[in-house]
Amino acid sequence: MNHKSSPKKVAIYARVSTEEQAEHGYSIDAQLETLRKYCELYSNEVVDEYVDRGVSGKSIKGRYELQRLLKDAEESKFNEVIVWKFNRMARKNIDLLHIVDLLEKNSITFRSFSENFDTNSSMGRFALQMMGAVGELERNTIVDNVKMGHRQRAKMGLHNGKVPLGYTVVEGNGNSRETKSEIIIVEDEASIVRYIFEQYATGHGLKTIANDLNHRGRKTQKGNPFSTTAIRDLLDNPMFVGKIRYNQYENWAEKRRKGKSSEVILVDGHHPPIINKALWEKVQLLREKKATLPKKRFEGEYLLTGLIRCPECSAAMTASRTVNRSKDGEKITRMYYSCGRFRSQGSAVCHANSVRKVEAEQAVTDRIRQAVVNPEILQRVVRSVNERRSGRIKPLRDELAAVQARITSLEDKKRKYLELYEIDDIDRDMFSERLSILNKELDTELTRKSKLELELRDDQADPASYELVRSLITKFDALLRHSPFQQRKTLMHLIVKKITLDDKKRVSSVELAFNEQTEKHFLSVAPSAEPIAEGAFPLSGKAPHIKQTLRIII
Structure with a gap:
């Protein structure tokens, strides 16, 4: 490979799971040192280092530094990402290729130091796919061997995993x-x-x-x-x-x-x-x-199942009904939302706290409608959105400062133990034990730091404008009024996060959450050349682009 090109802006990514540290001695510090020297050798500028410590590569969830890297990639803060080995980025080949595809869409090259390839060429991309497939085959073989051992234990009448109550x-x-x-x-x-x-x-x-x-x-x-x-x-x-x-x-x-x-x-x-x-x-x-008995079927359509919260225990409320007879013998069915914990765990845990289905659903849709037609209500909602976002910043910053102080303290302790070990003032076993404990604590604090920095980054974004909030709620209201029931229920469960009742069992607030996915798939109209499928959401116009999740309480 030819590395004698102009200097690049490089992002270093490193990851190691707790198990890999314990079993194989993988070291984050060794990965970083190797990659820094490599970038220095070719006069490349290291823009930032993204380090997920003690985290599995099974998925992107919980890997806050990888999430931050992908956000920075969208902003073109660098033009190359380098890792020690390709499997640091992802365990599954399909996940790895998905991440690399996101990087390439932003004109960013992915490079592996150990495997000596980059995705800047057709051969480099081919090598990535082949090595990813081989790596996944090796991992699957290990998993199959473990399963084989468990299967053999079971055939011998031996239990695998946790034992049940008793x-x-x-x-x-x-x-x-x-x-x-x-x-x-x-x-x-x-x-x-x-x-x-x-x-x-x-x-x-x-x-x-x-x-x-x-x-x-x-x-x-x-x-x-x-x-x-x-x-x-x-x-x-x-x-x-x-x-x-x-x-x-x-x-x-x-x-x-x-x-x-x-x-x-x-x-x-x-x-x-x-x-x-x-x-x-x-x-x-x-x-x-x-x-084999028929399951209970409720007449009517329950729009808010699982969204309304019990005013007593905050558990999700589920559909229920009562059947009575009038004086002339006619059956009268009344439908409600009742506390889910009461229904599954009984009155020792909570009470029914039932609310009438029709009244609850009407109250929620009316509240959303009022925010659309009343500018004063909407202005109050927008102020509340921005006040909550700004109000979150100081506690997050305070927590981040406390986490950074703990990180500094742990690093100081590591240095002191290293000094004691170098002058033979502490035996090797004790040194290894203390270093292992400190590294585990340090990994926890560094992961927490990454998460807080990611949250602060979103909360410090530009304030939500009146036009943005009005557009989102207006489209949501229009879809609720014009869509058939199944679509309305889908929308409710996608966008409504929580419906809170007061102590008189009246709707006190409705929390909505809009993000890129809801905007893209439900609030934006498809190109006019594309026919609208039967039963699709009746869209009109295009919603503004949302860069982060926007939580709105009405």
Whole structure:
């Protein structure tokens, strides 16, 4: 490769996860030092360094320095990004190519120091794709090997991962991996499990059992009140009858319950059962019968499910109804929004706090409409938006200063330990232990610093103008009035973040959040040459471009 071109403005990106630091000795400082010297050798200007410490490359979430780098790329602050190895940028090939594509759209080259290529040429881009594919193959092979080991353990009747309520893992008597740990019953928790199974077997429902346990002050393994979901998961877990189940779901991180496996492993385990086989079979028979019953269907359309917050506990409110008869025997159905925690966990946790469906929905749409037609209300909303944004700056700056002080203190401690080690005043084991603890604390503080700097950057943007806010709310109101129900509900859940009730169960505020995605996909009209698909949002005109999330409370 020819590096004898004119000096470039370079951004250095480095990343290392906590596991990589512990297992492989990867060092952020070594990466940075190598890349700095490389840039110095070719007389390139290092514009900034972006360092994600103790962060996995699985996704962009939580990698605040990478997010900052991509924002700076859009502003053309540099024309090249360099990393120590390409997998520092992303673990998955598709994610890596997506990031590189974003850089290239802004005329920014991506360079890997270790693999000795850049994306400035066709061969460089080809090399990136090939090495990314090979790297992902290696990672997938490691994952497959780990899964193979877990599968083999399961076939042997050994448990993988955390144990459910009623059990704990203790040190075993053997030296092998299979015998060095043992699962035993925690009797206090096991009594709760037995009670749940016995209550369900006698005909009690999930909510009744959860409500009863919560009234008695019982908690889940994580210390939370019992919900219908928690009860259901316990009833469906064959570990309580002495079985080991594995591979029920594939790729849980991406697919969740949609990734149900057709090759479930179910064998006898080495751990003691908590309930007997007869009780288990009775409960499973009841579970199967109830699963075939028709689910409750509510007449009418619920627009605000999950958006309205309970005035007592702030939980999301869900759809509910009551059916009564008039004097002449006619059925009268009344529809409400009620506290979700009350519905799943019972009156020990909260109360129904029901509000009429029609009145709540009308109050929300009226409030949005009033902001459109009344300039005084809209001016008050705009002032509130900008005051909140400016009011956030000082606390963020204060927190950033405190974080920086902790970083400085930790770095001073590292230097002192290094000095003690150099004069043989501290033994190597103690030095390594203290350095490891300090590095972990330092990584936490540096990650927090990156997050705060990113938040400050957004909050210090230009104030929201009256025209911008009026345009966004006007378009939102127009879409709500002219769209069919499914689109209105989609819009509500995309843009409305929270609807707050006061102590008299009246709508007190509606919080909206507009960002680039809502503006692009829902508030801007498509080019006139493109036909509008059936059922699409009825757009008119184009919304202004939004550079950051804009939160508006009406």
